[in-house]
Amino acid sequence: MHYGIDVGGTKIEFAVFDRSFSRIHTHRINTPTDSYSEFVDANRALIQSADDEYGDHCTVGLGLAGIVDQNGKSFSTNVPCLNGHHVQADLSLAIDRNVRCINDVRAFALSEARGGAAEGFPTMVGVILGTGAASGFCRNGVPRLGADGIAGEWGHIPIPATVVAEHGLPLFDCTCGKQGCIETYVSGPGLANLARHYMGEEVRPADCIARMRKGEVSAVRAFEVWVDCIAHVISQLVLHNNPHVIVIGGGMSKVEELYTLLPDAVDALLLHGVSPPPIRRAVFGDDSGVRGAAIVGSVV
Numbered sequence: 001m002h003y004g005i006d007v008g009g010t011k012i013e014f015a016v017f018d019r020s021f022s023r024i025h026t027h028r029i030n031t032p033t034d035s036y037s038e039f040v041d042a043n044r045a046l047i048q049s050a051d052d053e054y055g056d057h058c059t060v061g062l063g064l065a066g067i068v069d070q071n072g073k074s075f076s077t078n079v080p081c082l083n084g085h086h087v088q089a090d091l092s093l094a095i096d097r098n099v100r101c102i103n104d105v106r107a108f109a110l111s112e113a114r115g116g117a118a119e120g121f122p123t124m125v126g127v128i129l130g131t132g133a134a135s136g137f138c139r140n141g142v143p144r145l146g147a148d149g150i151a152g153e154w155g156h157i158p159i160p161a162t163v164v165a166e167h168g169l170p171l172f173d174c175t176c177g178k179q180g181c182i183e184t185y186v187s188g189p190g191l192a193n194l195a196r197h198y199m200g201e202e203v204r205p206a207d208c209i210a211r212m213r214k215g216e217v218s219a220v221r222a223f224e225v226w227v228d229c230i231a232h233v234i235s236q237l238v239l240h241n242n243p244h245v246i247v248i249g250g251g252m253s254k255v256e257e258l259y260t261l262l263p264d265a266v267d268a269l270l271l272h273g274v275s276p277p278p279i280r281r282a283v284f285g286d287d288s289g290v291r292g293a294a295i296v297g298s299v300v
């Protein structure tokens with residue numbers, strides 16, 4: 001068996017997977033965010049409780065919403081008690097077993113590369129469009145993390161000037177403290193920013209999409225520009241990484257229009273002679289983070 005742990009800002013999801021990484025058990029607890037010792041103790045308790053049923057030979061992988069460098073040293077704005085700590089080493093010591101840590105977006109990409117929407121493709125980029133925006137890159141089912149585990153954090157690169165100029169867009173404030181980050185245009189909150197800009201009121205992403213589907217002109221405009229911003233980002237990912245397939249996950253991946261609109265929109269932005277790769281919706285949905293963590297843990 002393989003244990004996967006997905007650490008978010010409010011919940012820790014613990015799941016048990018069989019050898020083919022099908023989920024057989026799930027348990028959720030609140031995330032201790034203020035005390036590092038409580039965080040380690042909570043994870044140890046989850047693992048020991050599962051060991052009582054499945055035995056202490058199960059592998060352990062942990063996905064974090066934050067930066068995890070090569071040594072497992074972590075930084076997370078959502079779970080501040082982890083900052084600067086070597087979660088991987090400390091948890092390994094606590095349970096006397098090797099634990100592997102990975103960023104949750106890279107875990108999502110790995111899960112889709114291994115048995116998911118990118119199964120069978122030599123290279124893939126897994127794009128998360130949710131509360132935030134980022135990606136993971138896998139080659140032959142192995143994640144490429146970079147020196148500090150931040151490869152794919154393009155959500156905090158500035159949005160291309162061409163799309164800003166074409167639509168006369170403002171530079172939105174980002175949670176990272178900068179302005180004009182890609183995330184503030186292409187995530188769920190990004191669609192809300194564009195809805196505020198075009199509709200002149202606060203509109204939740206789901207409401208903007210519902211009003212777009214009814215044909216409300218300003219909602220249609222906000223949605224079209226949101227898709228165009230995503231197309232610009234995906235065309236850059238194609239030129240950076242030239243993946244065989246792109247998989248979209250996160251809450252906004254449920255928007256069906258993306259899969260009919262993006263291929264032509266991306267194609268129009270690429271160089272002549274360059275074809276866009278297939279753009280697919282994630283297979284495992286909300287399970288991808290914890291499943292990817294379990295896969296990482298299995299290669300100890």
Ligand SMILES: [Zn+2]
Binds near residue numbers: 176178
């Ligand atoms: Zn930012």
